[in-house]
Amino acid sequence: MRVVLVANFDSGLKYVGRLAEAVAALGAEPDIRVPTTGLPHKLGAGQVAAATSRPITYEPWDEIVRAAAGSDIVVPVFEGPAVERFIRQVHAEAGPRMPVVGTGYVGMVLYDVVGGYLSRSLADVVAVNSRSDLAEFTGAVRGLGLPEGNLLLTGLALLPAATAPLRTGPIRTLLFADQPTVPRRVADRTYLWDRLLGYARRHPDRQVLLRPRHRPGEETFHTMQHSPVAWAATRTLPSNLLIEHAPIDTLIPRSDLLLTVSSTAALEAVAAGTRVAFVADWVGDAALNPRLLPSGLLRRFDDIEADRIGTPDPGWLDDVFPAAEGASPAHRFVARLIEIAAGDAPRVHQAMWDSSFHAGRRATDAAIAGGATAPTSRYTPKRIAAGALRRALKLVER
Template sequence: MPARTSGESPRGKTRVAVLADSDTRWKWGALTAHRLAPDLHLTGFLLRGRATPTPRQLGEVGVRADRLTEVTCPEFLAELEREPYDVVVLALVGGAVQAVLHGARALWPEPGERPVLVTGYVGVVYEKLADGLLLRHGADLVLANSRHDADRFRAVYEGVGADAAAVTETALPFLGGAPYDAAGDRPYTVVFAAQPSVPESRADRTYLLRRAVEHARRHPDREVLLKLRSKPGEHTTHLEELPYQKLVEKLPGTTANLRLVYGNMGEVLDRTDLLVTVSSTAALESLHRGVPTAVLTDLGVREALGNHHFVGSGCLASWDQLDEGHRPKPDPDWLARQGVAADGPYERAFDTARERLAALAALPELPAPAPYYTCATAPGYLPGILARQHLGTDGRPLPGAVRPATGESRLRRAARSWLRDAARGAYRQGVQRVAPVIRRMGDL
């Protein structure tokens, strides 16, 4: 890819910066960067916040950067002003994407040499479609993980009079792995892919856990794995107030053939014969590999659960049906619309995005970023979005938001890091332990 910005690229590689705010978004952003620019020098940045991934979570993702730094939004913008990047991938929640886009507009208010700005979604888009999309408007490429999503994204932008040219159809970057091979000598393995926030209530989560235990008891020859995203005290993209690890401790009658597992989802799928979930993106990974996949209907098919996204997939089923040996058969047309293709076309899913990226990188200048939201279109909404990332309405850092890079001793930096980690740990304890207790007391 021809370099647009000044300076020499390391060994002629495309210089890519990925800014992510959770482990799952780091996975999406880093793998997307590799799909868009296979020959790259990857610099990673973790946006400081409640879901900043731990070293264990980053190791589980398995995607490494040439350099990885924890930053605030103003610090990241200072990095963009200081260092020449060819591509910047924003793997963030919508509000943070919007803040960076306004910060980039403040850095490049006129056409000029700047990095190509790329963003998108980490998985299934089943809620806040308009809100999330409009917060991402202004990037040069807004990646859609399927034809279905691309059509919806364009409809939203065109419906509010915003330019939809940035919408680009791709696929989830982490689909892949060996095609499903039925269990031979190993035990038949059922994997329940848990989600941090779906379902939300203790009763619903306990119900799902109990049904998994009952399935293991009914089928003692099977291995039933409860695949968890994070350990207690860690956060991922969504808050988890009621970790399954805590619930299973209080559930009587668990069986020896049910185990809790962590690790890379792809490695777990290598030994999976039936993937069960409420609405996890893991279902798309599973379907891509041809693994039998069930999306649960036990708690209803509801927008709040996200399983409505799978209507028409052929994968909807209940624990009762699975207990009796039912194996859902996915609808091929639905799979094609969702960017899930186990027969080869997936390898070309990023061709269009790579072509568009190369065309943008070849331009002598890029126009200033132009988000849909401005102080004229959203005067009661945008200032709060920017302030949460310590930016003013002009997109520039608020006073004191960027600490000087010099003059701080190693001891002082270590102390500040320790205090920040302690504060983050206290926040997580409050979310997972104190807040549920207070809510229960309020119900008395």
């Protein structure tokens, strides 16, 4: 049984890398592919090495669609609209031999909750990261009269089934997981990094690691506009404050406290037993943290400096680690896909495809696009070129 796994950025590649391990463990053949056209991507060698050690095939979008159509199972891991476009094109290519389709989310679902699910809802299996996500997705399914059966509560596939015991003791190493666009404004980002600098000076016996989301020149789904590397060049950093680019999952186990505004790295830290604080100097939709309010971990920087750190709320832990017993989230996801492909469980793709909602959605997209049979992507060649030009001009300005 051949399983095609497709991603275009480092976070998605890390996700499909976890799935590939589960695919191999269950006796199927993982086939990881990265599109070179159709979606922007820029994966540096370090990003690939950190994501997976398995071989990767780079090829044009249309070639991946054809490969997927000839597979038993395909798992596209993109942003929602691109997942929908991919599934539609595989459906057109495969016809009655449509492979089983699965998809999921590479991190916490912090915005566009219902819209994101609907863009993925043509899949036979949507891996759901939390109980609260499941409740909202189920509400969308029932409210729109969609076929039920493709929602599988797994937990985030990057994580283990259960968390390690929370470590206690003195804080010797603090790790800050920076985000590319949270906060977005340069003044806010500068304030945040300056607070880290102040923390390092206030606690000279502690090591403070500032981990950028990616290195300069690399890209992620949300490309960093204001880099802490550029900020650091304008400051005199104390010896205990370091900019660190090592993979986040290698830094978390040796850290005593992880700080972030709203990065999914916090869940990886909780899973590893590392204490976590969400920086609450900004709270709102732009900070992507309203859905984190139940965690019990939001703290202003003044509290963090004074070591007033909380512990995860048990209800929140149960929400974001729903598979605390049994197989890992990745294993649960892949096992369901294989079960469907083997004919041992029903599939819902065709029922979803034929539903009045999706038939109408395709008709609307075709009308808006002037008769096209698939929705237009925001990643048109013109927009990709314009984005590259803007980034180049910003580099020149610096």
